[in-house]
Amino acid sequence: MLAARWIASALFVAAIPIFLLLSNVRIAALEPRVFEYSFAQYDAAGVTGIERIQLDRAAREIVGYFQGSDSDALLDIRVSVEGQQQPLFNQREVLHMRDVKQLFDLTFRVHEIAFVYIAGYIAAVVLWSRERSMRRLARQAVLAGVVTAGALGIAGIAMLVGFDSLFTQFHLLSFSNDFWRLDPATDHLIQMFPQGFWFDVSIGVGVLTVMEGGLLALAGVGYLAWLDRDRPRWRSGRPSMETRPATESPPAEG
Secondary structure (H helix, E strand, O other), X not given: OHHHHHHHHHHHHXXXXXXXXXXXXXXXXXXXXXXXXXHHHOXXXXXXXXXXXXXXXXXXXXXXXXXXXXXXXXXXXXXXXXXXEEEOOOHHHHHHHHHHHHHHHHHHHHHHHHHHHHHHHHHHXXXXXXXXXXXXXXXXXXXXXXXXXXXXXXXXXXXXXXXXXXXXXXXXXXXXXXXXXXXXXXXXXXXXXXXXXXXXXXXXXXXXXXXXXXXXHXXXXXXXXXXXXXXXOEEOOEEOOOOOOOOOOOOOOO
16 A cells, blocks of 8 residues: 555656646647747748748648647648649658657647646545645655756756757657658758757747746745644744743742
8 A cells, every 4th residue: 555655656746747848848839839930030931932921821730730630641731832832841741740740649648648647646635635645745746846847957958068969869769760851951841940949949848847847846845834834833852932831820828
């Protein structure tokens, strides 16, 4: 029983950093304004030769594609170039986007599992709520927040030092083919979302997750302090003046 409780607690602490990180990844993947940031910051219209309004529409279509339920679907976006309708992406880019969608599908499932576990664990603690249980939950939240901030802080430093290498290793580990190796001179996908954009997004997701972990830890510390607000304080092994029991005065002699 004790071992099961320890395992459940450890999984709870581990699930929180995963949930916070993947929440921010999900927002970045499904928010068209994140893509539009790349178009503005890296002059995608000038590099691709495609009007910005068409790129913004493509961003919304990409988000809809990622949200679709068919993991084997192929992305088909058409744009007008010199009055002619043509595919935005070539076959290699389309196949890579299918791989990206499948990776996001897996990521979103892990995110949802982490959420369900965290919610179930908290519900179980509250259901059998005693001060001791809530105190333990607060301590676990503090630990999870510290782990989140620490792990993402280290990852952020690693990205600042060697993002190019990490970016390559991520693709080698995540994909079983080399469709992700695109030509910046000809392929629209990498022109729309250059490596600098992925660095910006990675740092943004990391910073946001560190902040969330820090806030969670502070909330846990604050709750523990609130629980202890009415507890007596001891000084040098003796009760303080505020809590020391009053001694009875000897009866006055008549």
